[in-house]
Amino acid sequence: MDPMNPESGLKSTWIPRNPNKTTQISPTEFAQQIHQHPLIANLLLKRDINTLEEAASFLKPTLKNLHDPALLPGATQAAQRISQAVLNDQPIVIYGDYDVDGVTASTILYHTLNLAKATVSCYVPHRIDEGYGLNSEALSHIASGDWHQDTENKIFNRQPEDPATPPLIITVDCGITATEQADLAKQLGVDLIITDHHHFDAENLPNAHTLVHPRIPSSLPTPYPFGDLCGAGVAFKLAWQFARIHHNLDPNSGSLPAPFRNLMIDLISLVALGTIADVVPLVGENRTLTTFGLSRIKNTPFPGLNALIDAAKLRDEKVDAYHVGFVLGPRLNACGRMGHARNAVFLLTIAQGNQAKHIADFLTQENQKRKEIEREIIEQAKQQIEAAGDNSPNHRAIVIGADDWHKGVVGIVASRIVETYHRPTVVLSYQPDGSASGSARSIANFNIHAAFTACSEHLTQFGGHEAAAGCTLPQDNVPAFREALINHCNDLLTEQDLSHTIKIDGEIQCSEINLQLFQIIHSLSPFGNANPKPKLILRNVTLDRPPNRIGSEGTHLSIHIKQNNRSMRAVGFGLGELAPKLAVGMNLDIVFSPAINNWQNRLSPDIHILDLKILSPALIP
Numbered sequence: 001m002d003p004m005n006p007e008s009g010l011k012s013t014w015i016p017r018n019p020n021k022t023t024q025i026s027p028t029e030f031a032q033q034i035h036q037h038p039l040i041a042n043l044l045l046k047r048d049i050n051t052l053e054e055a056a057s058f059l060k061p062t063l064k065n066l067h068d069p070a071l072l073p074g075a076t077q078a079a080q081r082i083s084q085a086v087l088n089d090q091p092i093v094i095y096g097d098y099d100v101d102g103v104t105a106s107t108i109l110y111h112t113l114n115l116a117k118a119t120v121s122c123y124v125p126h127r128i129d130e131g132y133g134l135n136s137e138a139l140s141h142i143a144s145g146d147w148h149q150d151t152e153n154k155i156f157n158r159q160p161e162d163p164a165t166p167p168l169i170i171t172v173d174c175g176i177t178a179t180e181q182a183d184l185a186k187q188l189g190v191d192l193i194i195t196d197h198h199h200f201d202a203e204n205l206p207n208a209h210t211l212v213h214p215r216i217p218s219s220l221p222t223p224y225p226f227g228d229l230c231g232a233g234v235a236f237k238l239a240w241q242f243a244r245i246h247h248n249l250d251p252n253s254g255s256l257p258a259p260f261r262n263l264m265i266d267l268i269s270l271v272a273l274g275t276i277a278d279v280v281p282l283v284g285e286n287r288t289l290t291t292f293g294l295s296r297i298k299n300t301p302f303p304g305l306n307a308l309i310d311a312a313k314l315r316d317e318k319v320d321a322y323h324v325g326f327v328l329g330p331r332l333n334a335c336g337r338m339g340h341a342r343n344a345v346f347l348l349t350i351a352q353g354n355q356a357k358h359i360a361d362f363l364t365q366e367n368q369k370r371k372e373i374e375r376e377i378i379e380q381a382k383q384q385i386e387a388a389g390d391n392s393p394n395h396r397a398i399v400i401g402a403d404d405w406h407k408g409v410v411g412i413v414a415s416r417i418v419e420t421y422h423r424p425t426v427v428l429s430y431q432p433d434g435s436a437s438g439s440a441r442s443i444a445n446f447n448i449h450a451a452f453t454a455c456s457e458h459l460t461q462f463g464g465h466e467a468a469a470g471c472t473l474p475q476d477n478v479p480a481f482r483e484a485l486i487n488h489c490n491d492l493l494t495e496q497d498l499s500h501t502i503k504i505d506g507e508i509q510c511s512e513i514n515l516q517l518f519q520i521i522h523s524l525s526p527f528g529n530a531n532p533k534p535k536l537i538l539r540n541v542t543l544d545r546p547p548n549r550i551g552s553e554g555t556h557l558s559i560h561i562k563q564n565n566r567s568m569r570a571v572g573f574g575l576g577e578l579a580p581k582l583a584v585g586m587n588l589d590i591v592f593s594p595a596i597n598n599w600q601n602r603l604s605p606d607i608h609i610l611d612l613k614i615l616s617p618a619l620i621p
Contacts, residue, residue: 006501007613008613009591009612010578011575011612012499012500012502012591012610013496013500013501014501014591014613015501015502015503015504016503017504017505017535019047019050023045023050027042027045028041030042030044030055033052033055034056036059039506039517039521040521040524043521043524043534047283047530047531058287058524059523059524061287061291061292063288063292067225067285068251069237069238069241069244070241070251071222072214072224072237073214073217073224074193074210074211074212074213074218075237076241076245078195078209078212078241079241079242079244079245081193082168082170082193083242085118085168086113086116089119089160090119090168091120091148091167092118092121092167092169093123093147093167093168094106094110094113094122094170095125095134095138095171095172095174095175096122096123096172096345097124097125097133097172097173098127098341099336100277100332100333100344101230101277102173102231103332103341104270104271105172105232105234105235105274106235108232108239108270109170109238111267112263114157115259116242116243119158119159120157121156122349123138123142124155124340124345125138127336127337127341131472133175133177134171139169139190140184143169143185143189145163152342154342154346155346155349168193169191169192170192170193170195171192171194171195172195172231172234173230173234174196175194175196175208176197176198176211176213177198177206177463179204182194182206182207185208191209193209194206194208194212194213195213195234196213196231196234197230197231197234197280198463198464198465199464200213202216202217212234212238214228215227226284226285226286228280228281228283228286229275229285230275230278230280231278233289236268236271239267243256243264244256247260265296266301266302268293269294269297269300269305270293270305271290272294273332275293276290276321276526276528279468279528282321282526282528283530287526287531290321290526294319294320294324297309297319298314298319303353304346304359306356307351307357307359308328308332308360308363309328310360312327312331312364314327314328331364331366332344334367334369334370335363335366338366338369338408339366343359347359374409377405377413377427378416381400382417384402385398388400393498395423396493396498397424397425397489397490398417398421398423399425399478399482400427401427401430401436401438402428402430403429405427405430406429407437410428410429411468411470413427414426414427414440415441421498422443423443423489423493423497423498424440424446424451425441426439435460435472435473436472436473436475436477437472439468440452440464440468442466442467442468446466446492446497448466448468448469449462449463449464450466451488452464452469452471455484455485457484458473458480458484459473459477459481460474467529502591502610502611504535504537505534505536506534506536506537507538508537510561510563510564510566510568511564513568513605513607515605517605518595518596518605518606521534533593535593536594537589537590538561538589538590538592539589540563540587540589541561541562541590542562542586542587542588543560543561543582543583543586543587544560544585547559547578547579547583549576550571551576554579555573555574555576556572556573556574556575557576557579557609559572559582561588561590568607570590570592570607570609571606571608571609572608572609572612575609578612582612583617586615586616587615588613588615589612590611590613591609591610591611592608593608593610595608
């Protein structure tokens, strides 16, 4: 494919996937070096993997690939302070975010400190009442001894012997921009350890006891080798380093005691949950953590996680990134969106037996409610977009809002709007106090956090990263903010950027398709950010039977294709509407995702159509 001449399918624009790094080696040469099929070599090269060592690490990730936690900026100092608190029986409070990453990060530190016999509890802010991040009112409340008497504070292993003792507070998945709150902590006489992975202002970092973050400047001789850990990944590295320091170990003085070593291994499944749900790049350490974590996720000793898997009916499934992103993750997120995320933290930390089952079932019900509310808002949002002309080429961003849109659901709605209209989208919920708060989602290669920075004069506060962000602003500022964001996006985006684009990894012939090849392709999983599911193209195949619409409502497409005497079936999920455009004898190009079909324990290669291009009309009989 020529990158200068994109191809147009019936649904999308097709362009080749190009690596970020240039390399002189060809797929054929690389295939010989790594002893793989040329298609596999090509897929690796497209993902910037072009050495034998990188290929070995990617194809067979092991825990030996993980970097020493002592290299993580702030981890050693934080671990020393936490160990001191444990030895002195100082209460420790984990302050976490309310999404899956924050919930799993809180859970990781809780289990680690509980095993160390610390006096530990978790605080989770209410998404709607308190909002994202470390807030001053909560910080003051936690610093007081009164907090331990709250009837709603159910996530703790024991009450402190002296409630008046100031706690050590550790944030997870938040806090790196909380300069005001860090100053307040010092005024309150409380040591604050901030662990986070989000964007920060290097010139305005919080004056906390310790900052633990993979990308902040540090006194270490070299930067941390991998800057894309999620909050749960950072918490895991801190837990690992704490376990070492608490037992007076260093990387060369032996392994952890068996209970801690076993716990660290079990916690990796929680890291996998947070990593996939937070949509961080699934390469490097994240690939190692998710691959290993998913392989063990059904075999951990955590009753709440097991109950969640059972409630989602995944006990007999091989849990993969899809199940985390679309089955388990939404359930954990649902209680934070619809109510209070502390239920999810309680499930993964304290809950046992029937109680764990009850909470897991409750999260499933909450997730169903969330879906119903989401559908209603999406329908209203689409009407608002089309009435305002925000789907026109000269409106390259969308800003919409309403009084009755649930604050906990606007982020998901923004994602769905981006899928439909393919432009940066902000969805706002208007509050009775005259403010508007909401979430933004972006398209590939457009930094929504930078866009918010460019429009910051209209915002009260904002935060996030390249792909997703949140903001608060006065409702009176919404028209000016909308205009500023649209102008900013109009300057940086082209009309072509607004069309849905499929990046093609390579071409294949029907004769090359077999189960073994597709199984090797599947071994490149887990797929996600920075390691997308491969997309291949079949050129000039012939439709040799009438197309069928399948599914209860005819939503999906089933066709039979032929190329050089090889006939195959292909399925397009959600593409049933294309059936009337197709007829026997047509020549087609097909972009598809290779899959493996498991029917009654019989495996076969499967073609999942993503888009079609009609090359020639049907032959007239």
